[in-house]
Amino acid sequence: MFQELVTRVKDTTPLIHNITNYVTVNDVANVLLACGGSPIMSDDIDDVVDITTICGGLNINIGTLNARSIPSMLAAGKRANELGHPVLLDPVGAGASCLRTETANRLLDEVQFAVIRGNISEIKTLMQGSGSTRGVDADVADRVTDDNLDTVIPLLKDFAKKMNSIITVTGAIDLVCDDSRCFVIRNGRAEMSSITGTGCQLSGLMTAYITANPDQKLEAAAAAVCLMGLAGEIAWSRMQEGDGNSTYRNRIIDAICHIDGDTLEKGARYELR
Amino acid sequence: MFQELVTRVKDTTPLIHNITNYVTVNDVANVLLACGGSPIMSDDIDDVVDITTICGGLNINIGTLNARSIPSMLAAGKRANELGHPVLLDPVGAGASCLRTETANRLLDEVQFAVIRGNISEIKTLMQGSGSTRGVDADVADRVTDDNLDTVIPLLKDFAKKMNSIITVTGAIDLVCDDSRCFVIRNGRAEMSSITGTGCQLSGLMTAYITANPDQKLEAAAAAVCLMGLAGEIAWSRMQEGDGNSTYRNRIIDAICHIDGDTLEKGARYELR
């Protein structure tokens, strides 16, 4: 299944508009290039509508949101909706501050997102609609495990239905849900959390995948999650003594360059529930 | 010829003020250090005039331009002009949005640039003065090839004369022109376009080169283009199985550290037209 999804990204070079944080923006750009897409970054209110118009998809990440970029996110999101371009929301730190929670909620109110991707604490914050203050990383108490999968998945499907979006929760186990189906994905390595921005990178990658595969968005989103995890596994196998998180970051992006449809098909570890 | 140009950069450590995008800014800083220069980044309207004053050259890149940075670009550019410091313009995405095209044109109106460097689509947009909406990467239809060199070069020389600037168009073939001479450069590798920001990096490098070599700006600009391309070639020769665009980025910057005048003299591949 994944082979044609990968091929379509590489063949169509989806142009992705990113309004993203300045912490991991360079890695997001290089990941988009690595997977076969093409990145553009623009966050000024007088620039974003034009840029969204020439792109195929939009990736909104609130990691370093500010008074200047929030109106740009809304304007670009609405324009992408008008054009039928898929839009992804990465609600970084929703629940960690009022501004982040309120901005994520406002974006959900005013923009139709094809995919919402976050850690379990961020997604729970959005499901509750409230701004309880948690950390930026997932709260341990929230973690998705084999023991609570049967409880978590129906909640995510309900939220997917309510939002008419694909809900993606990443962590030790990754979940990619629409209102009826949930990919339960077990690719990746725990060490990926020692690198800043693997979540942001995945959000860029997913936007390219859903943009290039508009008729199979759920499968495309799941393929992107498997691809990122598989890249983490391949990259880890290339680590040498003394290497650490900086080299791991480089090797993950390198691995994304080399994963073709066949490699992904064989390496993806998922079940449908 | 190139040897003394390289030596002057390494001996004088030109201090370069960069008002550049937040996507590739870290790479620009490391490239400037790699070549023997010294970078400062500053984009606040209350800071840029002081910073430009203590520097030797100014690099303006509109890749993530915004309402706050555009007046800073103008103020810094005018101050650099007053002081006789060379200023370079990298009109990232001119033609892709009205704001980018208009800002580039306004900068050209109000600031005298020693060098304007972009891809062929960006430079064509500036030559036409209009804001037709193209992508951020060069349009395939615009590409400089051996077949259209005889048409393109005179147009660039005319534009160089009109702007009293060195015009640099980078792509598969790189062109560095003033009103009478054009360096046609064939260094580099196609794989460099799989890395975000090699153009931005080159703009930083060129600014250091023209700053350190004020009496030979055309030669210095050409040397910087050859150096960046040669670094891409050397870096590629060091790539190992499984390496991708992230490692390639690191190896290119690494290579810039090691290229001395002798290496550049031997490795530069260019003709004058």
Added chain:
Amino acid sequence: MFQELVTRVKDTTPLIHNITNYVTVNDVANVLLACGGSPIMSDDIDDVVDITTICGGLNINIGTLNARSIPSMLAAGKRANELGHPVLLDPVGAGASCLRTETANRLLDEVQFAVIRGNISEIKTLMQGSGSTRGVDADVADRVTDDNLDTVIPLLKDFAKKMNSIITVTGAIDLVCDDSRCFVIRNGRAEMSSITGTGCQLSGLMTAYITANPDQKLEAAAAAVCLMGLAGEIAWSRMQEGDGNSTYRNRIIDAICHIDGDTLEKGARYELR
């Protein structure tokens, strides 16, 4: 001594709020993860108070300060003070522009800093309270050497007493002082200055160290300086032919991942004066 300081960072995962420049922010985040901390970046006036509240320490770096971020630095600093969280100031470019000098002085007036870390030119600017315009790198005339240590250390101790802060001056010799004791540290390599942002990275690292070790802030600050220098030494020993500053950067961050208390204890080179 250093062993327990290192262990406390790794065991408590200090959450550090960074208001830092966009040039080196990705490296700061990865260094914080490498040492065992956890980074959050936030610089909007409506976001910083909430974010500081959930963190354990605050790192303020004025490298790309602007009209939007300066009020955020002040607000976050005051909130951290209210909560008793340690705050570090990295006065990048103090002395190089009026805005930088004035902002650093204003921050010193309105916020109580646990640590002030800069190069000797920046620290001298703060000690004088004036805005003489120097470069961003340390002025050669200012450099700390074995010949002027006996003059410099008492001045720094006086300044530490006046500010009730730990004063850290980094360079070929690093000094970490309170009002009575000064760690004179000789770890590190000259080549570290060929990388952008090793100072910024150290500031992030120090913030994690003083946050995790609130009762031994001077020792923790010294441990962070030794750790960064030792990482530079270990990373250098792993450099291969053709490697340059980009790879060196990666290897330094990698080395930070692997330095445990025992390695630091054995590798730290310092004396107390």
